[in-house]
Amino acid sequence: MRDLRRDPDRLVLTLDNDIAEIAAALPHLEAFGEDAQLGPRLQNRFEVVFEELASNVIRHGFAQGSRQQVRICAAVDAETLTLTVEDDGLPFDPLARPAPAPLTDLASAPEGGLGIGLVARLASRLSYEAPQSGGDDSFRPVNRVTAVLSR
Amino acid sequence: MKIDHQNLDDVVRIALDGRLDTAGVGQIEMPFSAQVGVSAKPVIVDLSAVSFLASLAVRMFISTGRVLAARGGRMVLFAPTPEVAEIIEVMGLGEIIPVVADEAAALAQVRG
Numbered sequence: 306m307r308d309l310r311r312d313p314d315r316l317v318l319t320l321d322n323d324i325a326e327i328a329a330a331l332p333h334l335e336a337f338g339e340d341a342q343l344g345p346r347l348q349n350r351f352e353v354v355f356e357e358l359a360s361n362v363i364r365h366g367f368a369q370g371s372r373q374q375v376r377i378c379a380a381v382d383a384e385t386l387t388l389t390v391e392d393d394g395l396p397f398d399p400l401a402r403p404a405p406a407p408l409t410d411l412a413s414a415p416e417g418g419l420g421i422g423l424v425a426r427l428a429s430r431l432s433y434e435a436p437q438s439g440g441d442d443s444f445r446p447v448n449r450v451t452a453v454l455s456r
Numbered sequence: 457m458k459i460d461h462q463n464l465d466d467v468v469r470i471a472l473d474g475r476l477d478t479a480g481v482g483q484i485e486m487p488f489s490a491q492v493g494v495s496a497k498p499v500i501v502d503l504s505a506v507s508f509l510a511s512l513a514v515r516m517f518i519s520t521g522r523v524l525a526a527r528g529g530r531m532v533l534f535a536p537t538p539e540v541a542e543i544i545e546v547m548g549l550g551e552i553i554p555v556v557a558d559e560a561a562a563l564a565q566v567r568g
Binding site: 327412 | 477478479508510511512514515518519521522525538539542543546547548549551552553
């Protein structure tokens, strides 16, 4: 993993195709959140959305053993924290599936699709695009998910 | 991620400690499922030392709670931190598995 943090209001991390990278990224998310004075509630939402989006890509979005990557960008302003998760894996829109129905009964409660449903409820805005440009020589994004959290 | 199991007279008490993220759930899902799966008694789960909870943990509680319910048993979660409680509330887990403030309330739920 590389920390490409650029300024106090923006964090950029590139993770390898390895679920252990999620935990390795946490100190960077914590330091960024402290500098940005996010507070415990928003910091937790930030970490949950990061966990859900990044782990989903690493578990499902890459051919096993590939050298593909996930690039995370977090940016804050006075009103929002925006988390963008890009990957250069298989084209996939995680928002294309309908969100699971609300949990009403243990016997019929779904076990799949819960993660993206959680992100959709925490974010004030959530979007997917297949970028036609962006990245750099070492990373060309194929998928981009953007979640905006309100402060 | 740590898991501690206690056999009380009429209830099994399981305490979880750590982050229930992808890695944490991966570490404790099998022992947790096994401890719930063999229990003939209701199960109360202490979340007071769980510092983080994401959707894989909710999935674990749903699948193990369902196994217990199929045998006529009951699972109650208790003492979530404010951050964990928010995620539980946002996901609506409390609608299908009781989540209460403390151990006394959890015991009252399963014994009541």
